[in-house]
Amino acid sequence: MTIGIITVRDDAYHPNRRLKETAREKGCSLYWINPYHFRSEIVDGKLLINGLKAQELPDVVIPRQGALIGDSSLTLINQIQTLGIPLVNGLASILLSRNQFLSLQALAAADIPVLNTVFINRLESVQPAVEKLGGYPLIAKTVNSYQGKGVFLINSEKEADFVVQSSLDRAKGMLIQQFLQPQGRQDVRVFIIGGEITGAMQLLPREGDFRSNFSLNQQAFEINLTDEMKRIAVKAARTLSLEIAGVDLLIDIQGRVFVLEVNYSPGFKGLEATTGLNIAEKIIDYAISLKTNLKNHEN
Numbered sequence: 001m002t003i004g005i006i007t008v009r010d011d012a013y014h015p016n017r018r019l020k021e022t023a024r025e026k027g028c029s030l031y032w033i034n035p036y037h038f039r040s041e042i043v044d045g046k047l048l049i050n051g052l053k054a055q056e057l058p059d060v061v062i063p064r065q066g067a068l069i070g071d072s073s074l075t076l077i078n079q080i081q082t083l084g085i086p087l088v089n090g091l092a093s094i095l096l097s098r099n100q101f102l103s104l105q106a107l108a109a110a111d112i113p114v115l116n117t118v119f120i121n122r123l124e125s126v127q128p129a130v131e132k133l134g135g136y137p138l139i140a141k142t143v144n145s146y147q148g149k150g151v152f153l154i155n156s157e158k159e160a161d162f163v164v165q166s167s168l169d170r171a172k173g174m175l176i177q178q179f180l181q182p183q184g185r186q187d188v189r190v191f192i193i194g195g196e197i198t199g200a201m202q203l204l205p206r207e208g209d210f211r212s213n214f215s216l217n218q219q220a221f222e223i224n225l226t227d228e229m230k231r232i233a234v235k236a237a238r239t240l241s242l243e244i245a246g247v248d249l250l251i252d253i254q255g256r257v258f259v260l261e262v263n264y265s266p267g268f269k270g271l272e273a274t275t276g277l278n279i280a281e282k283i284i285d286y287a288i289s290l291k292t293n294l295k296n297h298e299n
């Protein structure tokens with residue numbers, strides 16, 4: 001059994017290293033599919049990847065390029081999907097989750113609680129958005145922020161204009177969002193594989209910051225999820241059709257649970273370190289189960 005990982009990084013990156021060593025332990029071969037090295041081709045009406053023969057194609061592919069995944073990688077993912085190779089996650093779910101506002105649209109439509117958010121694509125929309133959201137402080141963020149990069153606290157019109165002017169890509173747009181201050185707030189990451197919760201942790205914002213990303217602070221501890229958190233996180237992953245998902249929840253001072261964002265290729269260094277769980281093994285086992293399912297399906 002062969003697993004392909006769509007990534008622009010190598011073994012030096014924690015999830016890649018863990019997935020590779022785990023696949024090896026399970027007797028699977030695993031290779032990196034760098035989307036900039038593999039070509040999608042249509043020749044005589046047939047879809048090919050760099051002339052790879054059918055038997056050389058991976059049995060399952062796991063796209064793990066994060067929020068910055070662009071159209072050219074999505075083209076390769078579509079090629080793979082059209083060839084009938086199982087993907088975790090698939091194209092439609094990546095399209096939704098790589099863009100935070102598209103995710104929020106789908107989540108809100110499914111009655112999943114999300115923070116009040118206005119999408120803007122020009123500077124002139126900042127003040128109407130601020131008014132709609134009840135005034136400062138607010139959050140401004142890019143649609144494809146990652147590791148807290150591209151997430152800003154704005155306290156005044158001057159700050160808002162500065163942030164939006166320097167970060168707005170008109171073609172992509174930005175989010176202006178209600179801000180939950182760190183005091184009394186809980187930041188929770190829920191890891192979901194195949195519709196099941198495999199682990200969870202609470203994260204603390206770093207000193208003097210409001211962002212709790214593990215890559216920024218490394219302050220995390222295990223948490224027992226309430227039934228409501230479980231229900232909302234599982235429903236969020238299902239709504240975006242994500243088989244593997246890192247669901248970020250924010251819980252406000254009154255205990256209300258909101259889905260902040262859902263990641264389609266979540267890192268798991270922090271979760272493994274915090275909980276002692278073997279997340280890499282759960283991902284590889286899930287990928288293996290997909291191949292088996294496909295075989296059963298064909299029989």
Ligand SMILES: Nc1ncnc2c1ncn2[C@@H]1O[C@H](COP(=O)(O)OP(=O)(O)O)[C@@H](O)[C@H]1O
Nearest residue numbers: 139145146147148149151178179180210211212
């Ligand atoms: N509206 C908000 N109110 C309070 N904190 C927020 C808000 N949005 C983001 N944050 C904080 O910033 C972190 C990063 O934001 P997030 O939207 O998850 O983007 P990223 O993709 O960069 O992780 C969150 O984990 C949270 O701690």
Ligand SMILES: [Mg+2]
Nearest residue numbers: 147148248261
């Ligand atoms: Mg996040």
